[in-house]
Amino acid sequence: MSLIRDNLQAVLQRIDAAVAAAGREPGSVRLLAVSKTWPAESVAEAYAAGQSAFGENQEQEAARKIAALGHLPIEWHFIGPIQSNKTRPIAERFAWAHAIDREKVARRLSDQRPESLGPLMVCVQVNISGEASKSGVAPDEALDLARRVAELPRLRLRGLMAVPAPSDDFTEQRMQFRKLKTLYDSIRSAGVPLDTLSMGMSDDLEAAVMEGSTLVRVGTAIFGRRPAQPTPG
Numbered sequence: 001m002s003l004i005r006d007n008l009q010a011v012l013q014r015i016d017a018a019v020a021a022a023g024r025e026p027g028s029v030r031l032l033a034v035s036k037t038w039p040a041e042s043v044a045e046a047y048a049a050g051q052s053a054f055g056e057n058q059e060q061e062a063a064r065k066i067a068a069l070g071h072l073p074i075e076w077h078f079i080g081p082i083q084s085n086k087t088r089p090i091a092e093r094f095a096w097a098h099a100i101d102r103e104k105v106a107r108r109l110s111d112q113r114p115e116s117l118g119p120l121m122v123c124v125q126v127n128i129s130g131e132a133s134k135s136g137v138a139p140d141e142a143l144d145l146a147r148r149v150a151e152l153p154r155l156r157l158r159g160l161m162a163v164p165a166p167s168d169d170f171t172e173q174r175m176q177f178r179k180l181k182t183l184y185d186s187i188r189s190a191g192v193p194l195d196t197l198s199m200g201m202s203d204d205l206e207a208a209v210m211e212g213s214t215l216v217r218v219g220t221a222i223f224g225r226r227p228a229q230p231t232p233g
């Protein structure tokens with residue numbers, strides 16, 4: 001009786017169904033399990049059910065879990081925005097960083113990536129819905145940043161990531177994801193090799209897969225609803 005195991009199976013079935021509906025190659029979409037706010041025990045439970053890639057967005061919280069689960073070959077992804085004074089622990093502990101939106105942060109991650117590890121896999125985050133509150137580069141700045149990041153020796157640019165404004169309308173969800181896919185295609189056409197479109201979460205993964213996502217980041221549908229964040233002060 002494991003709720004996490006059942007939820008994980010259900011999410012994998014949703015992905016498979018969407019991949020089939022889109023006429024895409026089976027296995028062409030990876031699942032990243034977003035374990036932010038959940039304890040190391042929950043990560044271990046999902047790992048035992050076959051999930052090996054996990055996403056976190058708070059560096060200190062992640063460091064505790066990574067230390068507690070050091071005996072498991074987990075692939076850790078940092079999916080939150082990165083402040084330039086927090087790059088070192090991310091460069092040292094993570095396999096991927098999904099939310100690169102400034103050259104300065106990318107440069108520091110590259111400088112600080114230990115030689116003993118392979119390159120840090122990175123995505124450029126794009127603010128596709130244009131909301132002032134959202135992080136990410138503007139779409140018309142993405143090619144320039146992608147070119148600069150691609151030159152950094154200890155990073156490997158893999159693709160683009162976005163978190164569109166939430167919508168419960170499937171057509172609207174698809175339109176937002178299509179913007180990122182169009183940008184992805186144009187950056188590839190400009191000669192920057194990319195293979196990852198990091199888009200789609202618990203409530204919109206079908207729309208993302210229809211529009212070409214290669215990696216969905218799913219938290220709630222696997223681990224349950226996150227407790228409300230404490231309000232500061």
Ligand SMILES: *Cc1c(COP(=O)(O)O)cnc(C)c1O
Nearest residue numbers: 034079201202217218219220221
């Ligand atoms: C929390 C988070 C997710 C997961 O969202 P759910 O709706 O819980 O699936 C995905 N991506 C990012 C960047 C997140 O911060």
